[in-house]
Amino acid sequence: VSFFGPFYGGYHVMALDPDYNWSMVAGPDHGYFWILARAPSLPEATLKDLLDRARQAGFDLSGLIRVEHGRAAAAGR
Secondary structure, eight states, X not given: OEEETTEEOOOEEEEEOTTSSEEEEEOTTSXXXXXXESSSOOXXXXXXXXXXXXXXXXXXXXTOOOOOOOHHHHTTO
């Protein structure tokens, strides 16, 4: 991924929904981890599965921040 100019970041797609509703992405050294979704929230079972996969891959999730999206996100803005 190129952010701007000569700066690049290596990211690995660890999991991808077949319908592209979510993805799980990580940095190359376990220092970064994201669950990205098209909707403001994921079903709890999906989230649990993704977090379990991350733990099995060796990620420390103790500092994971879960972002709650407001009404603007729910409305697609």
